[in-house]
Amino acid sequence: MRIEITKDWCIKMARLEDDYEIGAGAIAVDPVFDGEKAAADTSEQSEPSIAFGRLLRLMRRSQGLSVEKLADDAKVEMEELVGIEEDTHFRPKIRTVYQIATYFNLPQANLLQVARLTTPRDPRLTEEAVRFAARSEPVVALTKEERAALDAFVTVLSERK
């Protein structure tokens, strides 16, 4: 079956397609090829990540960025940023966390842990994330206390072993 598709159509649609994932089809129909067991969801998946949303909001506000501007500059979807900031049960995409880490110059692995996308390997970071979430109140202007909380948490987050 010959299909006539113009070069212009291909390129225009490629631009619209951007970096979307395109996979479709039933997931569990093939055998596992790498010997791993199928990943089972755990209750951990629904645990809220208050600290990640607060951290993102304060980092963004501290640089005077709107959500839209940050989405543009960090090349992430605005809906993802809103989800992270507003919904403590939102599960961000791994790529989004990577982009945020790169944009704010934060260690990716630590940020993935704070976003609850990885198994907590550093209990101190978890404790600090809880402490940070408790201390930071989302208000219109960044107060001295928020600034102190943000700076303290960023310092912990940026410590490399």
Next chain:
Amino acid sequence: MSVTISPVYLFNVERGQPEAAELWDAITDQQLADWEAEWIPELFKALQKLRRAGVERKHWPQSRHWDWRRKAAALQGILAHQGFSVMCNGLTQGMMFVDTTTKRCRVESQKSKNLVYVKFVENAPWNRKELLFDPPRYRGIGSILMRAAVELSHSIGFKGRVGLHSLPQSNGFYANACGMTDLGVDPDPDYSPMRYFEMTSEQAVAFVEKGGKS
């Protein structure tokens, strides 16, 4: 196996320009050899990167289990299933199997009518940003394969109607770039928690017109 090849173009991200490619109306040994020798090693590397970054396995791409050779062995002999592939720079960039017989429309306005059901579609690992290939090598594979599904649907009298179950990370593509109707999570345990998307005849026209008249 008789194969018809149609000329198409992909967008080479690194060079920032179009690159000539081919749309094949089949999945042959050549594509399956690429899957084994090129896709799988790249997929493994990507999974290693995710693992080393500490990303939990439940967040890895669900299609990592797919065995295209097995799919081909199971589906190629069935007349109702057809394969499509996109070739560029001597390599397979994307593959799709469609089913033209067993599924029916679910959208109310075209309920129970025939449609082309996209059984499986996948991009080569190096074209996937989610696998940390940044930037991905080529863009546009998904649109060309969807266009193939729409044209097949027209050619067999299904008026452009297409349906599929999207992998969770691909919902945006089918809802936004393709303009399909999102019918929500399929309660069928074989598909849950995947969302079912359907393209109506009108949406098929809009999809084609989105990229210009042809």
